[in-house]
Amino acid sequence: MLEKVRKYMELHHMIDRGDRIVMGVSGGADSVALFLLLNALKQEYDLRLFAVHVNHGIREDAGEDETYVKRLCESYQVPCYVFKADIPSMAKENGMSEEEMGRAYRYEQFMKVMEKEQANKLAVAHHMDDQAETLLFHLIRGTDLAGMAGMRPVSDSKKLIRPLLGCRKEELVRWLDEQNLNWREDCTNQDNRYTRNKLRNLVVPQLEEINAEAVGHIAGFADQALEYEEFFQSIVQEYRKEHVKDSDGCCETGKEELLKQKKILAEAVIYDMITGVCGVKKNITKEHVEAVYGLLKKQSGKRIVLPYETEAYLSYDRLMIRKKQEDNHKGAMDADIVLWDKENALGRMLSHDESENKQSFELPQGGRLIFTLKNMGRMSEEQKREILTKARNLKNVYTKYFNCDTIKDTLHVRYPQKDDTIALGEDGRRKKVSRYFIDRKIPAEERKGRILIARGHEVLWIPGERRCETYRIYDDTKYVLELTYEGEENELPY
Numbered sequence: 001m002l003e004k005v006r007k008y009m010e011l012h013h014m015i016d017r018g019d020r021i022v023m024g025v026s027g028g029a030d031s032v033a034l035f036l037l038l039n040a041l042k043q044e045y046d047l048r049l050f051a052v053h054v055n056h057g058i059r060e061d062a063g064e065d066e067t068y069v070k071r072l073c074e075s076y077q078v079p080c081y082v083f084k085a086d087i088p089s090m091a092k093e094n095g096m097s098e099e100e101m102g103r104a105y106r107y108e109q110f111m112k113v114m115e116k117e118q119a120n121k122l123a124v125a126h127h128m129d130d131q132a133e134t135l136l137f138h139l140i141r142g143t144d145l146a147g148m149a150g151m152r153p154v155s156d157s158k159k160l161i162r163p164l165l166g167c168r169k170e171e172l173v174r175w176l177d178e179q180n181l182n183w184r185e186d187c188t189n190q191d192n193r194y195t196r197n198k199l200r201n202l203v204v205p206q207l208e209e210i211n212a213e214a215v216g217h218i219a220g221f222a223d224q225a226l227e228y229e230e231f232f233q234s235i236v237q238e239y240r241k242e243h244v245k246d247s248d249g250c251c252e253t254g255k256e257e258l259l260k261q262k263k264i265l266a267e268a269v270i271y272d273m274i275t276g277v278c279g280v281k282k283n284i285t286k287e288h289v290e291a292v293y294g295l296l297k298k299q300s301g302k303r304i305v306l307p308y309e310t311e312a313y314l315s316y317d318r319l320m321i322r323k324k325q326e327d328n329h330k331g332a333m334d335a336d337i338v339l340w341d342k343e344n345a346l347g348r349m350l351s352h353d354e355s356e357n358k359q360s361f362e363l364p365q366g367g368r369l370i371f372t373l374k375n376m377g378r379m380s381e382e383q384k385r386e387i388l389t390k391a392r393n394l395k396n397v398y399t400k401y402f403n404c405d406t407i408k409d410t411l412h413v414r415y416p417q418k419d420d421t422i423a424l425g426e427d428g429r430r431k432k433v434s435r436y437f438i439d440r441k442i443p444a445e446e447r448k449g450r451i452l453i454a455r456g457h458e459v460l461w462i463p464g465e466r467r468c469e470t471y472r473i474y475d476d477t478k479y480v481l482e483l484t485y486e487g488e489e490n491e492l493p494y
Helices: 002-011 029-040 062-075 087-094 098-117 128-141 169-178 195-210 214-243 255-260 263-278 286-295 342-351 381-391 433-439
Strands: 020-024 048-055 080-084 121-123 244-247 250-254 303-306 310-315 318-323 337-340 356-362 368-375 399-403 411-414 421-423 430-432 452-455 458-461 479-486
Touching: 002 029, 020 029, 020 098, 029 048, 029 169, 048 062, 048 098, 062 080, 080 098, 087 098, 128 169, 128 195, 128 214, 195 214, 214 244, 214 263, 244 263, 250 255, 250 263, 255 263, 255 318, 263 286, 263 310, 263 318, 286 303, 286 310, 286 318, 381 399, 399 458, 421 433, 430 433
Parallel strands: 020 048, 020 121, 048 080, 421 458
Antiparallel strands: 244 250, 250 318, 303 310, 310 318, 337 411, 356 368, 368 479, 399 479, 411 452, 421 430, 452 458
16 A cells, blocks of 8 residues: 555645645544654655544534544654634534535645645645546536546645545555554444435445445546546636736726637636636636626627626727726816916916926826916017927827917816717817727726817827817917826826
8 A cells, every 4th residue: 555655645735845735534433534644754755743533513422433533643653733613603604514614624724734834745645536426426416627637646835745535435445454553433424414414324335336436537537537637727728828918906908809719718818817816716607607708799988896805907009907996086087187277378488587487296196297377579580490300290199289369268177077078180170088088998997097189179189199170379379288197107097
């Protein structure tokens, strides 16, 4: 048995010299076998071993199991950590089955001991019969290929190892008998109220009546499913690397490219995106994935609420999985704010005999607008040519120039309104700002937070985007209004 387990562990690269391993030891035959086999390899691999025993508070004789495990650990000089809990009560409080609650509590204690002892591996005693039961459980509950791969020999980034997964339970019991070693029997293993016990005690024996090698064949299928799943996931990750962009709390990909793929690959990518943003896989179901896949065929602006405060959002040709977006613009600027008043600005310039009147305005979501009124009549011909050249530079989207001689009213800085329009031709041809945003493929949620400069419902400039085609400056223009946006690296905070 020792040689078989050693080869299985080497095959799956489970341990290295100097590993510090926490072992789950219940006192049953499988966990005792795990304890003894790892101790047999202790010197060869220079291992440090630590045992964890959990008293679930379900059986009256659980204290005897605890005593047995303590004595076993003492005889092998292995540090033993014992934890006690009222799992039935905890299960009711958390709306979980006793099986689920017990497992969650055990692994919580395992992690605590691993941290305390600076252990790098956790060994549990799952064997081949457990693997067969797991596959049957997944199959009747509903699963995919990943679920049919069952329990991995090594999982959780190589921290969780299952050295006995290649052994039958009967082999372990026979080996313990041959060594004249005893163990504790858990009477709840015969309680068929528990789902796994039903499978173990009722279903598997009937399958073995049909074929004595049923358990081995089911476990063998799990091994093959794992190979297929790992190959498939390599394709998923290759697609993700090439086509999915990750940022803080969000990942996105092109919807058209995703729709070109086979549905099974597209849905696997979507699942990987969702779980990546959520940070967990629990409660992410096939229904969630299919709903997001269906979103790809809908119009821009549609979204689907997902678990863990996340959402799927379709923005034109991009699918985004992200944390739910708050309305960051709500209340940031509750009313239009006067950016520049022509009469006051001109009056100040004339009364102080100034050639330039410069002021700045801090924007609610960061950055600032600098507005400068310039008197062209006080400029040299060279200075005028410089202003005219700058005004005609379409590449500069952060500074624009306007003819103040023709601006009749006060200018405001504000967010878009329903009836806003912008002139896109010198002939006066106008387009609704909402239509302009749609044509520019600016997501709907971003539009409401765009800062713009307006005269009534006439928009002069959307910083970072277009300025209107009216209010151009010419050689005979007397007053020029220069507007500049300044922000971090000249990026607008949208």
